[in-house]
Amino acid sequence: MESIGDYLDKMVVSVLSPDRCIRALVSNYLDVEVSFRPGALARYREEDLSHQLARLGVLTWVGYHRGRSEAYRRSRGLSAEELAAAERPSADPQRVAYDKALNAIEGRGVSSGDAIGIRTVGMMQWWVDVRPGSIRQLGEKTFLAEIHSAITSLLHDREMKIVVLKAEHFDLGIPKKWLKLMRELQAANARRDG
Numbered sequence: 001m002e003s004i005g006d007y008l009d010k011m012v013v014s015v016l017s018p019d020r021c022i023r024a025l026v027s028n029y030l031d032v033e034v035s036f037r038p039g040a041l042a043r044y045r046e047e048d049l050s051h052q053l054a055r056l057g058v059l060t061w062v063g064y065h066r067g068r069s070e071a072y073r074r075s076r077g078l079s080a081e082e083l084a085a086a087e088r089p090s091a092d093p094q095r096v097a098y099d100k101a102l103n104a105i106e107g108r109g110v111s112s113g114d115a116i117g118i119r120t121v122g123m124m125q126w127w128v129d130v131r132p133g134s135i136r137q138l139g140e141k142t143f144l145a146e147i148h149s150a151i152t153s154l155l156h157d158r159e160m161k162i163v164v165l166k167a168e169h170f171d172l173g174i175p176k177k178w179l180k181l182m183r184e185l186q187a188a189n190a191r192r193d194g
Contacts, residue, residue: 007071013063017056024060026067030155032060034147041140046130053147057118057126098169105161108193109154111146113138118154161186 013026021040025033034056044052073083090096103122110117115134119127135143164182167174 004075053128054126107158111150116150
């Protein structure tokens with residue numbers, strides 16, 4: 001039987017934006033590639049593109065989550081009913097508190113050239129800000145690189161916050177001094193970004 005990692009290595013999630021002009025492709029766990037239908041980027045205004053990218057982010061996360069669930073189901077040899085039972089919310093108060101906090105994590109990502117900013121709450125709420133004038137200034141290749149760097153920044157920020165959250169709810173063996181320092185750094189970053 002293959003492991004969940006084997007299935008995740010093979011998983012590919014392909015999602016279109018609501019206007020069907022932007023595609024997100026997720027493969028090899030969380031490698032994300034975004035592309036535009038030919039000529040589409042030049043037709044966008046920044047605020048319209050921001051909206052489409054935010055909606056694409058939610059749709060991609062839902063598709064990714066479904067793919068992970070299917071990988072888990074297949075790796076464990078579960079039926080659809082057994083998977084549904086395994087995914088029911090826990091009644092354990094510690095797990096309930098963790099899940100609630102996980103769904104409230106605010107992630108932030110900024111592109112390397114500062115043209116795109118992304119903010120998420122629990123990965124089910126997305127806001128994307130595209131700097132005015134950046135579509136025309138950057139061109140498609142550079143703009144796509146900006147999207148990629150913003151997504152990478154967001155995922156790194158979220159992962160760091162999840163590590164801290166897990167350490168706060170479950171004993172991961174991380175020294176309390178390190179956790180305190182990570183919380184202080186997160187607070188400083190939130191003040192800077194806020």
